[in-house]
Amino acid sequence: MNPTLLLHDLRRILPMWTALTAVTAAYIAVVVAMYDPRANEGLDALVATMPELFAAFGMDGASATLSGFMVDYLYGFLLVLLPMVMVVAAVHGTLIRPIETGSMAYLLASPHSRRTIAGSALASVVASSAAMAVAVSVTEAVCVAVRAPGDVALADIAAMNLGLLALWLSMAGVCALSACAIGNASAALWTGAGLCAAQFLIRMLAQADDGMDVLRCATALTLFDPEGLAAGEGPAVCGAVALAVAGAAMCVAAVEVFRRRDLSL
Structure with a gap:
């Protein structure tokens, strides 16, 4: 990894990261502000009108606790989908687009090795994901302190968001590996994005229909359990x-594939 290349890639990511982080923070603030144990009956009635739809997005009903409410209305959908868009766009901007436009030729002509170039690009994706996790944690902590002080421990927020970061890193690994392994830029982009989106859709189907619950085994999203993380459960x-670990392994594999790849620039 090279610090200069890392900063260069971070500058590419920054505008998109800022926009998506701001949108995510706004959603967090709205969801936390919606929490009201006295309004549970109204929310339950709304969920009862379209139970399959709400279940597909992980919103099974109004929780009696703020942490459960946040898990239902944030961690099942918004905090998976929006960061997924950020990860896909970051990998595209740092690895796919430079090859597509030919600007990668300038980097390859520099004294930096291919491993350094790819490693710096992936380090920027990981750093931006970590920064987003920190921003999400801070936003949640502030909103909880304003809306319901003491209802959710900071340690629980940190545990859930560390697990969330691990999920984002696994998505980054999928996107990075497809970006480095597939020669066609459009195919590389849509393969990584499609695999991540497919996992999300598969989980939605499994949650919407109990008869399709076996589909949970076909997606890595099943490994992400925010409630279990907050409770410190071993599984x-x-x-x-x-x-x-899977995300890190795929990122290492992506760097090695990029190092050996024949680039026609």
């Missing part, structure tokens, strides 16, 4: 570790 922690 949830192991799932998060597995996601992080």
Whole structure:
């Protein structure tokens, strides 16, 4: 990894990261502000009108606790989908687009090795994901302190978001590996994005229909259990570790594939 290349790639990511982080923070603020244990009956009635739709997005009903409410209305959908868009766009901007436009030729002509170039690009994706996780944690902590002080421990927020970061890293690994392994730029982009989106859709189908619950085994999202992480449960922690290890392994593999790849620039 080279610090100059890392900063260069981070500058590419910054505008998109800022926009998506701001949108995510706004959604967090709205969801936390919606929490009201006295309004549970109204929310339950709304969920009862379209139970399959709400279940597909992980919103099974109004929780009696703020942490459960956040898991239902944030961690099942928004905090997976929006960061997924950020990860896909970051990989595209740092690895796919430079090859597509030919600007990668300038980097390859520099004294930096291919491993350094690819490693710096992926380091920027990981750093932006970590920064987003920090921003999400800070936003949640502030909103909880304003809306319901003491209802959610900071340690619980940190545990859930560390698991969330592990999930994002696994998505980054999928996108990076497809970006480095596939020669066609459009195919590389849509393969990584499609695999991540497919996992999300598969989980939605499994949640919407109990008869399709077996589909949960076909997606890595099953390993992400925010409630279990907040409670410190062993299986949830192991799932998060597995996601992080898988993401790191795919990123290392992506760097090696890029190092050996024949680039026509």
